[in-house]
Amino acid sequence: MKETLDYCVQVLNERGVDKFQCSLANKKQYEMNLEGTAFSLIRTITDHTLSITVIKDQRKGTIFVNGVDEQSIRAAVDTALELSSTSQPDPDYDISPKQDMRVFQRGPKEPEPERMYELLKEYSQEVPALFPTIKLMETTFMHTHSVTRFVNSNGVEFMTDTGVYELSSIFASKDGEKSTSFNYSGFSMRDLEKSLLERGSLKVLLRQSEEHLEARPFAGHFVGDVIFTPDCLNVLLHLYAMTFLGDSALIGGTSPFKNKLGQKVADDKLTISSQPVSEAMASGYFVTRDGFAADNVTLVEEGVLKSFLLSQYGSKKTGFERAKNEGRCWVVEPGEKSLTEMISQVDRGLLVARYSGGSPSSNGDFSAVAKNSYYIENGKIMYPVTETMIAGNLVDILANVKEISSERVDFGEGIIPYLWTTGVTISGK
Numbered sequence: 001m002k003e004t005l006d007y008c009v010q011v012l013n014e015r016g017v018d019k020f021q022c023s024l025a026n027k028k029q030y031e032m033n034l035e036g037t038a039f040s041l042i043r044t045i046t047d048h049t050l051s052i053t054v055i056k057d058q059r060k061g062t063i064f065v066n067g068v069d070e071q072s073i074r075a076a077v078d079t080a081l082e083l084s085s086t087s088q089p090d091p092d093y094d095i096s097p098k099q100d101m102r103v104f105q106r107g108p109k110e111p112e113p114e115r116m117y118e119l120l121k122e123y124s125q126e127v128p129a130l131f132p133t134i135k136l137m138e139t140t141f142m143h144t145h146s147v148t149r150f151v152n153s154n155g156v157e158f159m160t161d162t163g164v165y166e167l168s169s170i171f172a173s174k175d176g177e178k179s180t181s182f183n184y185s186g187f188s189m190r191d192l193e194k195s196l197l198e199r200g201s202l203k204v205l206l207r208q209s210e211e212h213l214e215a216r217p218f219a220g221h222f223v224g225d226v227i228f229t230p231d232c233l234n235v236l237l238h239l240y241a242m243t244f245l246g247d248s249a250l251i252g253g254t255s256p257f258k259n260k261l262g263q264k265v266a267d268d269k270l271t272i273s274s275q276p277v278s279e280a281m282a283s284g285y286f287v288t289r290d291g292f293a294a295d296n297v298t299l300v301e302e303g304v305l306k307s308f309l310l311s312q313y314g315s316k317k318t319g320f321e322r323a324k325n326e327g328r329c330w331v332v333e334p335g336e337k338s339l340t341e342m343i344s345q346v347d348r349g350l351l352v353a354r355y356s357g358g359s360p361s362s363n364g365d366f367s368a369v370a371k372n373s374y375y376i377e378n379g380k381i382m383y384p385v386t387e388t389m390i391a392g393n394l395v396d397i398l399a400n401v402k403e404i405s406s407e408r409v410d411f412g413e414g415i416i417p418y419l420w421t422t423g424v425t426i427s428g429k
Helices: 002-014 070-085 113-130 202-214 230-245 247-251 312-318 339-344 394-399
Strands: 019-035 038-056 059-065 102-106 134-152 157-175 183-189 221-228 272-274 297-301 330-332 348-352 354-356 365-371 373-377 380-386 389-393 401-410 415-427
Touching: 002 019, 002 038, 002 070, 002 134, 019 113, 038 070, 038 113, 059 070, 113 134, 113 157, 134 202, 157 202, 183 202, 202 380, 221 230, 221 339, 230 247, 230 330, 230 354, 230 394, 230 401, 230 415, 247 312, 339 380, 339 401, 339 415, 348 415, 389 394, 394 401, 394 415
Parallel strands: 102 157, 221 348, 330 415
Antiparallel strands: 019 038, 019 134, 038 059, 134 157, 157 183, 221 415, 272 297, 272 330, 348 373, 354 365, 365 389, 373 380, 389 415, 401 415
C-alpha cells in the first residue's frame, strides 16, 4: 500500500497538482449465503480501490479506480486532472491541513468460519421452528477486513485497520393464500458470542412479519400519536441530518435550522449524537472523506442544537464550524418508560416499524406509507394495518416527543430506542 500511494504521489507531483488527496483501500471479505434455509454460497472476495482527488487552479476532480499498477495510476491521475479542468472553479475547494500521523484499529482481522457456519446453520433451523410461516429469501453473513491508507499533499497520513461481522436477512410470511410484503433486518458485530436471533431487532421483525398475515386496512383519517420503532427511527435520523444539518441544506440556505445553532430545536427529552469512533460501535469510521480524523459529536443535547454536519467545504461556504464527523452511527439517549408503558398511554395512533417514502421537503414535510405497522387505541395494540399513510413534519416530530423508551436496540452501527411523538396525520382507506 505504501509503495502504491507513494507512486501515486510521485505522479501527482510530476503533473504539478496544487493540492491532492489519495486513499487506497484493500478489502477482504469472507461471505456465506443462504437461499431460503439452504447454504448457497461460501466465498472470499478481495478488492482494491484507489481514490484520487486533485485541486488545480481552484478546480476539482475525483476518480475511483480498481487498478493499482503504475499504468493504471498514471491513467487515473490524468483522468482526475481532465475532470478538474472541466469543473467550475471554486476558491473553497481544499484539503485537510497537516495532522499527526495516526493508525486506527478496531475489530477482528480474521474471520471464524466454523463459528459463522454454526451460527448461520442455527439461524436456518431456528427460524422455521419458531416462525413456521416465515419464508427466508436471502441471508448474507460476512466478515470484512479493511486496511486503508490516506495521504494528502499537506503531509496528512492515516492508516485504518478494521474488521467487522455483518448480517442481512430478507424475509416474508406466507400461510396458504395469505402473504405479506418482504421485510429485512441487518446489523454489525465484533464478536460471534450470541446467536443471530438475539442480535439487533431480527427476532422482533420476524414475529411482526407473521402477525401481518392478519393485517387489514385502516379506515379513517385523524391526527394522532405515532411510536417509531428503532428500525424506523434510524431511517428518520438519517433523513433529519440530510434535510437540516448537512452541506446542501446549509449552503443552499434551505434548512430551517440555519440560524438555530445553540437554540432549542427539539423536545428537552431528546439527545442525539453521532459516535463513529465509540467503542460501542462495531462498524464506524475513523477518517472523514475530506481527510480529518473523526471524533464523536453531540448534535442535539436536551433539545438544543449543538452542531451541524458540515464538511470542510460546507464550513468554508457557510462560515459555520466544520463538524467533527460525517454523521451516522446514531446514539439516542434512552428515556424512563418501557415500550409497553408507552403503548398503554396512547389514546389513538400507530406503532410504525418501517418508513416507505421519498425524501422530505426542505422544510421537513413528509408523506410515507407506514409498513409493518400496528393500530393502537385506548392503550392497546388492536391489529396490524395495511395501506396506511402517515404525514407530518420532521421538525415537529422531534419537537413533539412525548416519551423515549428505556430499552434500545444495538445495531452495531447505532443504538436506537423507541420514540413516541404526536401530531402526525394518519390516513387509511
